[in-house]
Amino acid sequence: MRLLKKISIEKILLTLFMVAYFIPNFLTTDRIGNQWLFLSTIIFLSFAYISYKKSLIQSIEYLVKDKSIVWYGIFIIWSIFSIFFSLNKVEALVTLNQYLTVFFCFIFFQILSKKIKDCDKFILNLLFVLLIIEICLSLNPIIKDIENNILVFRSMKYSGAAANINITSFSLVYKLPFLFYFFEKYRKTSIKIFLSLLVFLTVFIISILGTRGAFIGIALSILTLFYYLIVSDQTLSYKIKQLSWTLMPIIFATLLNISFLSKKNNDIITRASSINLSTNDGSVNQRIRYYKHCLTQFYETPFTGVGIGNWKLYSIDYDKKDINGFVVLYHAHNDFLQILSELGIFGVIFYLLFIFYSIKKLFFNRLFNHNLNIFLFGSLLIYLLDSSLNFPISRPISQLFLVALLTLISVNEKRITS
Numbered sequence: 001m002r003l004l005k006k007i008s009i010e011k012i013l014l015t016l017f018m019v020a021y022f023i024p025n026f027l028t029t030d031r032i033g034n035q036w037l038f039l040s041t042i043i044f045l046s047f048a049y050i051s052y053k054k055s056l057i058q059s060i061e062y063l064v065k066d067k068s069i070v071w072y073g074i075f076i077i078w079s080i081f082s083i084f085f086s087l088n089k090v091e092a093l094v095t096l097n098q099y100l101t102v103f104f105c106f107i108f109f110q111i112l113s114k115k116i117k118d119c120d121k122f123i124l125n126l127l128f129v130l131l132i133i134e135i136c137l138s139l140n141p142i143i144k145d146i147e148n149n150i151l152v153f154r155s156m157k158y159s160g161a162a163a164n165i166n167i168t169s170f171s172l173v174y175k176l177p178f179l180f181y182f183f184e185k186y187r188k189t190s191i192k193i194f195l196s197l198l199v200f201l202t203v204f205i206i207s208i209l210g211t212r213g214a215f216i217g218i219a220l221s222i223l224t225l226f227y228y229l230i231v232s233d234q235t236l237s238y239k240i241k242q243l244s245w246t247l248m249p250i251i252f253a254t255l256l257n258i259s260f261l262s263k264k265n266n267d268i269i270t271r272a273s274s275i276n277l278s279t280n281d282g283s284v285n286q287r288i289r290y291y292k293h294c295l296t297q298f299y300e301t302p303f304t305g306v307g308i309g310n311w312k313l314y315s316i317d318y319d320k321k322d323i324n325g326f327v328v329l330y331h332a333h334n335d336f337l338q339i340l341s342e343l344g345i346f347g348v349i350f351y352l353l354f355i356f357y358s359i360k361k362l363f364f365n366r367l368f369n370h371n372l373n374i375f376l377f378g379s380l381l382i383y384l385l386d387s388s389l390n391f392p393i394s395r396p397i398s399q400l401f402l403v404a405l406l407t408l409i410s411v412n413e414k415r416i417t418s
Contacts, residue, residue, distance in 0.1 A: 009049055010112040011122060016042045017105060018126055018404060021161055021397040022133070031163055035396040039101050046108040059111040068357040068406065069107065075350035076103050079308045082343050086307025087314075095309025095394075102399045109407040120372070120411045123404055124178060131175045134161050135198065138168060138205045146260070153266035154210045162397050169211035170386045172202050174401050176221040177378040183245055184228070184371055192245050200249035207257040207268040212283075213389045215272050217382040218250070224378030228371060287333045287389070293318040294337040298344070305344035314341075331391035338391070355384070358406050361413040376409050 020038045025031035050059060063069050079096055086092035113119040137160035145151045154165055162168040179202070182195050206214045225246060229239045254268055261267040276284070297306060297314055306314050315329040332338040340348040359380065362373050383392065383402055392398030 008116065010115045013042065013046050013049065014109065014112055014116075014123070015126060016045075017109065018130060018400055020400060025163075032394075032396055036098060036101055039105060039396060039400075043101065043104045043108060046112065050108075050111060059114075062114070063107060063110060066110065066410070068354050068361070068410075069110065071350055071354040071357060072103055072106065075347065075354055076100060078343060078347050078350055082305055082308045082347065084307075085301075085304045086310045088310055089307075091309045091313070092307050093309075098394065099308070102403065105400065106403045106406065109403050110410060113407050113411055120408055123408050123411070124181075127175055127178060127401075127404060128182070131172070131179075131198065131202070134168070134172060135201050135205065137161050138172075138209075139201060142205065142208055151208070151260055153208065153261055158205070158209060162395075165209040166211045166213070166390060167392075167395055167397060169206050169209045169214035170217065170382070170390070170392070171397055171401065172206055173214045173217035173221065174379055174382055174386075174398075174405075176202055176218065177224050177375040177382070180221060180225045180228075180246055180378075181372060181375040183242055196245055196249045199246060200253045203250050203253035204256060207253060207271075208261075210266065210268075210271050212271060212275050213385060215268070215275065217385060220381050220385065221378055222247070222250070224375060224381075228374045231374075232371070289319070290315075290329065290332045291334060291337055294332045294334070294341040297341040298337075301341075301344060303344045303346065305340070305342045305347060308342050311338050311342050331394060333390055335387040335391060335393040338393075358409055361409050372412055373409075376405065376412065379405055380409075 017039065020035045020042070023031075023034055023038050026034055076096075076099055079099055083089055083092045083096065113123070116122055138158050141155075141157050142151065145155075156165060159165045159168045162171060176199070179195055179199050183192060186192065186195070203218060206218065225243075229242060232239065234242075258267040258269060262270075293315060294311070296318070297311075311332060312330045315332070319329050332341065336348060336351070339351050343351075359377070362377050362380075383398070383405065386392050386398065392402070
């Protein structure tokens with residue numbers, strides 16, 4: 001009983017939330033179904049625990065004061081209302097269930113975090129451990145293929161914890177600003193060496209996966225670091241040392257990638273140089289086509305949209321001349337435009353206000369230059385980049401990171417203003 005009293009149930013529940021995307025797929029076609037089910041189970045356990053602790057009413061009073069949660073709740077209510085306009089109401093309910101799951105994850109993260117001393121430290125350390133696990137899962141098959149001289153650029157077997165190499169790449173780059181923050185937090189040389197190794201491996205894996213959006217994410221992480229060093233009151237020599245610890249592993253990772261893939265014209269430099277808005281690029285051309293379709297549909301149903309989760313049905317008609325084989329478009333590769341087409345102008349405004357009030361917390365009382373806030377903002381920018389190019393709103397691995405990130409922002413705001 002004494003041991004049980006020392007165990008933090010709050011920490012266990014938060015950890016269970018965050019490890020959801022590591023559960024096996026149990027031979028299913030898409031593992032996210034199991035992940036949503038697992039998250040729903042943890043939500044139920046969290047509700048039961050908070051009710052047992054008799055802190056539910058107090059927690060609700062605290063939550064209604066958080067504008068980001070309030071606007072997310074309004075976004076959920078509008079999503080429910082949109083079911084009446086949905087062509088396929090079953091698909092609408094499926095998507096609504098996913099939004100509700102993320103909403104309740106966000107709520108319980110906020111509630112549980114209040115019960116944990118130094119919660120920001122706990123979440124940061126948890127993300128740090130998860131990053132190491134993700135690196136190991138992707139690195140293991142890469143090393144085996146290097147040993148056998150059969151390294152393949154953008155191979156799905158390197159996707160690790162996620163079901164897709166693009167999702168894996170962004171999941172890794174989300175956490176890169178936190179690694180840069182740890183360089184500031186820890187001063188021991190041994191720890192800095194280990195952190196440099198993690199930066200090297202993160203960038204190297206992303207370079208092998210070849211996700212161009214993640215390359216931009218790496219650039220945003222570096223810019224975040226530069227901004228921090230510019231506004232920091234540290235000495236010039238200290239800033240140069242920090243840059244050395246962080247930039248050298250990135251350079252080495254780039255050189256190693258070139259040595260393995262330059263002969264196949266798939267190295268990171270060649271891949272990065274193809275980042276442009278030219279419609280001659282198949283991927284760019286495809287995304288621009290999807291965006292035009294969303295905007296066209298928005299003009300037809302500007303206020304109601306086509307209903308939550310129903311864009312995938314309407315997209316078939318828009319894209320029928322360009323459908324390749326049996327590949328049907330599920331997502332618009334831009335969460336904001338997809339929400340615009342499904343929920344209309346009010347739906348996207350509610351969602352943007354949810355994001356806006358989360359960002360506003362970072363600038364609360366002009367304390368943005370508090371070092372952790374800078375790196376939190378950098379990580380949030382990378383998530384917004386992902387939302388503009390892909391569909392993280394439908395993936396548990398991305399949504400769990402967003403929930404953890406927004407909880408960190410909220411916890412840090414209260415800590416530095418208390």
